[in-house]
Amino acid sequence: MVNMELLKKVVEAPGVSGYEFLGIRDVVIEALKDYVDEVYVDKLGNVVAHKKGNGPKVMIAAHMDKIGVMVNHIDKEGYLHLVPIGGVDPRTLVAQKVRFFTEKGERYGVVGHIPPHIQKPEDRKKAADWDTIVVDVGADGKEEAEEMGFRVGTVGEFAPAFVQLNENRIASPYLDDRICLYTLIEAARRIESHEADIYFVGSVQEEVGLRGARVASYAIEPEIGIAMDVTFAKQVADKGKIVPKLGGGPVMDVGPNINPKVRAFADEVAEKYGIELQVEASPRPTGTDANIMQINREGVATAVLSVPIRYMHSQVETADLRDVEKTIEFARHFLEELRPMDLTP
Numbered sequence: 001m002v003n004m005e006l007l008k009k010v011v012e013a014p015g016v017s018g019y020e021f022l023g024i025r026d027v028v029i030e031a032l033k034d035y036v037d038e039v040y041v042d043k044l045g046n047v048v049a050h051k052k053g054n055g056p057k058v059m060i061a062a063h064m065d066k067i068g069v070m071v072n073h074i075d076k077e078g079y080l081h082l083v084p085i086g087g088v089d090p091r092t093l094v095a096q097k098v099r100f101f102t103e104k105g106e107r108y109g110v111v112g113h114i115p116p117h118i119q120k121p122e123d124r125k126k127a128a129d130w131d132t133i134v135v136d137v138g139a140d141g142k143e144e145a146e147e148m149g150f151r152v153g154t155v156g157e158f159a160p161a162f163v164q165l166n167e168n169r170i171a172s173p174y175l176d177d178r179i180c181l182y183t184l185i186e187a188a189r190r191i192e193s194h195e196a197d198i199y200f201v202g203s204v205q206e207e208v209g210l211r212g213a214r215v216a217s218y219a220i221e222p223e224i225g226i227a228m229d230v231t232f233a234k235q236v237a238d239k240g241k242i243v244p245k246l247g248g249g250p251v252m253d254v255g256p257n258i259n260p261k262v263r264a265f266a267d268e269v270a271e272k273y274g275i276e277l278q279v280e281a282s283p284r285p286t287g288t289d290a291n292i293m294q295i296n297r298e299g300v301a302t303a304v305l306s307v308p309i310r311y312m313h314s315q316v317e318t319a320d321l322r323d324v325e326k327t328i329e330f331a332r333h334f335l336e337e338l339r340p341m342d343l344t345p
């Protein structure tokens with residue numbers, strides 16, 4: 001059963017790339033510390049939770065960071081102008097709330113929008129971009145905005161907006177990658193017996209270039225590396241290109257970023273426990289931590305385990321709780337069953 005209280009807590013904890021210390025880091029440490037032998041934080045801010053075993057040594061990572069925004073300048077009227085942190089589509093911000101983390105604590109701002117009544121015909125055809133988006137924080141000028149704690153460099157993220165659509169479906173900003181981070185935590189908590197030497201990693205700065213997993217995998221030196229990250233689920237206007245579907249269960253890639261022996265072992269585990277895996281064709285290195293882990297040191301045998309979501313990188317990312325539960329069980333059994341194996345492709 002999905003623990004909705006913990007899931008919501010993990011999804012909503014602050015943590016734009018590079019600022020994971022604003023909230024999510026402590027949530028992950030707190031959730032894992034009683035279930036592992038040791039937990040530590042490295043100099044980039046990765047959380048590493050180690051559950052000791054004889055081997056093989058495996059690193060399983062889900063990224064803690066979120067895409068977001070940073071204040072670029074404050075104009076004389078007191079509006080904030082923004083630059084993106086990671087792949088934010090500026091059109092998703094129009095008429096939305098932004099949660100900022102200022103020197104004086106949390107503050108909200110709203111992104112302005114031209115009322116339809118006074119839009120000119122040409123306005124209707126224009127899409128918002130980073131030059132037109134301004135945030136109203138309630139200030140009547142630059143001085144007041146600064147007095148409120150806003151500075152050049154203040155970071156913000158989509159305001160929390162977690163909703164349950166029905167029994168199985170949820171929508172919220174930041175299911176990327178907090179839904180997988182939750183799944184990783186839950187798998188760590190459920191593991192009973194295992195031989196593998198397991199490093200659970202809450203990685204930082206994935207959305208700005210897979211930077212946390214790079215140093216974590218260097219330090220840990222795993223033989224096997226699993227990235228848990230969301231992937232695309234069939235959705236409106238996908239032109240038939242997206243194959244995995246919501247409710248179809250966990251997704252695992254095949255392709256050059258995936259070690260075939262680890263992938264075949266995953267199929268064995270799935271079959272043994274009656275969990276159906278959806279397959280995703282990934283002809284290039286994936287956009288996940290598995291990309292950087294694979295080419296760590298002398299090479300790591302990597303795979304990607306995903307929960308499918310719709311509307312990625314928007315405030316309404318949508319997932320199916322049945323996929324979450326199956327992914328937890330799959331990850332848990334995968335780690336419990338892991339034994340030393342030949343990893344040469």
Ligand SMILES: [Zn+2]
Nearest residue numbers: 176177229230
């Ligand atoms: Zn992600």
